Amino acid sequence: KNEVEQSPQNLTAQEGEFITINCSYSVGISALHWLQQHPGGGIVSLFMLSSGKKKHGRLIATINIQEKHSSLHITASHPRDSAVYICAVRISGSRLTFGEGTQLTVNP
């Protein structure tokens, strides 16, 4: 069983829609990261969370430590948001354990 599970695996939305990507993990963590991977392969860090909620522009990330669950929300989605969104957790040390990613496609 994967330590980090994301859903959905694939998501297609129309421009302007509100998007939610979910991440569940099975063990205690010290931090959770949301990352974005573009078609060229590069990875960009979006958020690091250990509790509560963070917001940056149209992106919002929340985490519920008791339920071992995090969500990434995108408001007013745009075609340029199309990418793979990856949840990764820090369980011990400073290494990250990654989820499989969610492929998001936003159509105009």
Added chain:
Amino acid sequence: EPEVTQTPSHQVTQMGQEVILRCVPISNHLYFYWYRQILGQKVEFLVSFYNNEISEKSEIFDDQFSVERPDGSNFTLKIRSTKLEDSAMYFCASSKDGNYGYTFGSGTRLTVV
């Protein structure tokens, strides 16, 4: 904004050859990492490096792999004798300390033929 720089962006090598992947982490960062992503799979941890030594490594990071910080700026990953299954995107990352966010490089796509 400071960046982690990786070179080359693409490398094709013959099976059995040695390759060195290079990274320049952000200058005031103290923790350095290598991760890899085989095509179609999730990103996997290889190794972390702090204070001029390996602090953690995964089961993937066997004797064929080594890391080095040869000077104050570069961080390298060497694969001694490449196998077909080493074909992947290799990402370098750095962090100011293990509790801060990461900055990833844009990756080196390694193809072993």
